Amino acid sequence: MGCSSSLPARNSGQIGSLSTEGSSVSDSKNLRVKLVLLGDSGVGKSCIVLRFVRGQFDPTSKVTVGASFLSQTVALQDSTTVKFEIWDTAGQERYAALAPLYYRGAAVAVVVYDITSPESFSKAQYWIKELQKHGSPDIVLALVGNKADLHENRSVPSQDAIDYAEKNGMFFIETSAKTADNINQLFEEIAKRLPRPTFHFLTVKPRNLSMSYIELSYTLLWLPTM
């Protein structure tokens, strides 16, 4: 199962990567970050992105084909900006083998499941394993339980996800793209956890972010959508 994800990027005929310059950073004040969303089909990946990027929610489900590309820039209080270049991938099975094309070189991976679907939670775990094996070594991983508004139909206990996230050193949040609950917080939290070259006072560029680093805690100012 896992072997297929290690497709060599030998030449352009092979599955390569869609990273811009191979790095998530363009200059010290303006971060450019490649972010990929992965997860089972129908868990609401596109809805999360559209809520974040355009502030919209469309209840009619539109199946993503291949992957959609969107970007959103956020300004931080320290006058740096973070431009998220988001790859919203299709959750359909037929695209599974092509996922490396989208997640290779990503600085952030957001793995989404539906809190009403245990199957989507197992799928999320599959993606996390895959990313740990084949993603960038210092990738920031977020586990997102979406459709929190449907809590009366919940079948994945929050505690299960919390435990799983903790065990895998990733950050966990429950969101609702429908009500916009925690959507901005999700990306805020991601921005906080990004390795930042500006902070030279940190002795080394952190590979794995320590808690003390995260506690620097920034308030983000959201730019209006362009």
Next chain:
Amino acid sequence: MASDPNSPDVSEPIPNPSPKEEERLASISLEEPEGNHVAVSRLLSNGSSLPADFHAEDEIEVVEEELLGEGSSSHGGGGWREISEQDGEAVPCSPSSSGYAGERGSSGPSSGIEEVDDGVTLQDDWVPRKRHDDEDDASVSWRKRKKHFFILSHSGKPIYSRYGDEHKLAGFSATLQAIISFVENGGDRVKFVRAGKHQVVFLVKGPIYLVCISCTEEPYEALKGQLELIYGQMLLILTKSVNRCFEKNPKFDMSPLLGGTDAVFSSLIHAFSWNPATFLHAYTCLPLAYSTRQAAGAILQDVADSGVLFAILMCKHKVVSLVGAQKASLHPDDMLLLANFILSSESFRTSESFSPICLPRYNPMAFLYAYVHYLDEDTYLTLLTTSSDAFYHLKECRLRIQGVLVKSNVLVEVQRSMLDGGLHVEDLPVDSSRRSRSVSPYSSQENNISGSLRPHMGLGGPAGLWHFIYRSIYLDQYVSSEFSSPINNSVQQKRLYRAYQKLFASMHDKGTGPHKTQYRRDEDYVLLCWITQDFELYAAFDPLADKVSAIKTCNRVCQWVRDLENEIFLLGASPFSW
């Protein structure tokens, strides 16, 4: 009937396949012993008595229904009748083959359920809709549908059904497999079965079986062509690599691989009743001033030179411009399937995307990558590449193209052409002297405005000309006139579409054709078809039209089209060699 092939005025009649004896249909039947099962039964019991020619690989069999009471009194003989339209009342309790009937109440009233998309909407208003997921083969509504399409695996596992839930139709799917398998076991292949009003067409593509069950009276060749396109659409989504899955594991359950593509297939099947490209195997262009299309072509060419395999600019189903890299040629069927895929997948409209896509005629084995971006509501750019990491390059290409298109007003012209429509039969020049001046409403802006204000009423064009389709053989393009009175509602448009489809099939009939001309009259139209080395012309006239003046008018239509070819066709595109 609208399109009776036996109407008296057919000078080159469509070969009417003579109905064979009823006995052989009796040998393939779906029965319902105890009212509970779908069965292939007499298929096997009478197998030995099948006439030898039933198996003839290259012959289209037409067999008449004679099932009921044919020695099967104990079974109450459902036969193919169980899917025929009139059977709603005859099977009131809709016995279930799947044991679900009681739980669902999916059986609708026996009246009023017809194929929903038939003759109700124009293509423009049509929205891909969910199929009737609650139905199965026990539902009256399901049985009444006029046209079913199925995809199944060689082990009988369902892959796709136009109507109803695939899993609930597992028994039906197994029945279809058993029929194919039984004939195959005799070292033969089943291609076609007629059962009363229903035609059943089979297409075997390696481990994939495709079946159409239809009572629309479309020609066999047309239905087979539709199955071919459905198969092509499946390849566009998955490539032929699926065959490897079956080689490794005959049990392979393929349906999950097509997850979320219902709308793509529904929209393609809908196109079988309005889009002439589905049987003409040609594409059509949006009418544009020559210089406008040139401007679009130039910037696309620029991009194609930088490593893009195909650059395609389309407005809905019509091509604005199209450019291929050296030696690469794009088959019209691939364009049809690609446009259908993009137009029916809503997510392309939301944002730019980069997706694997296979062009079955270009290379059925492998994926290309498609960068797709909508430039406005209707106009979208597709850049195809072989390189999986070309996204950022293509994104830049798109920005460049978009810049040029905006600056040179191409997008505005495209929108204007959309509003104005194409050729109107009323505008057919009356005599050759008028030919010299431009009759195109697209050649100048003033003409455009006056053109769009022109009232389209009255009774069609000169000599009772109602509509025409002109297909250029060299260009692989066709142009179709706008529908005008009296072909002004969707029922009439669909009827005309079917008449053309039949005309096309009879002109290209392998047994008797190809033909050069055909003139036929029935109560709906006079239909005229003329095929030369360069073009095919299909024209519909008032049923009372005079034959001599109709023929003259056809000549004028051809001249008109030639005069306008700079605007209605894409000329000088990279050579299309297929």
Next chain:
Amino acid sequence: MASRRRMLLKVIILGDSGVGKTSLMNQYVNKKFSNQYKATIGADFLTKEVQFEDRLFTLQIWDTAGQERFQSLGVAFYRGADCCVLVYDVNVMKSFDNLNNWREEFLIQASPSDPENFPFVVLGNKIDVDGGNSRVVSEKKARAWCASKGNIPYFETSAKEGFNVEAAFQCIAKNALKNEPEEEIYLPDTVDVAGGRQQRPSSGCEC
């Protein structure tokens, strides 16, 4: 709701004519039994949705005709079966003796990739007849045969009384499911830059 992948399992029922294949299937799917005997001609197909370990799947049951004259159903008919159910009548010795032929026939025709481990289930039907007094095949004998063929699960059933039918089919579903290969990733080819020629992405782990 996220998509739930449903599985479809093809189950083939084989056995001599009159052992009660159709009745078993009817009892299982429709909870009905008819004393009237009707020979199946060719084959019957039934569909049943089953929930098992939190997953939904569909059994596509292929009920075959037991009469010899219908036996040449062909390779295609057996192709891709997920499980094969062998049925005999505990009151008819011949039907038990023939189990071996049915099993062989299936393995030849279906030629599964791993015949040793292909999931069979054996059902000894009609245990209700005559209060068990007309029984000629002992449970011990049947179990011994099943054990000799790679521990085929064995059930004694009565289609008439609905005895053990549900349990038998649960086992059939479970075995069919167990035999499913690891869910594989669909791995298509991509076209190389030269155009036209395709290449398969190497699946070796280079990491």
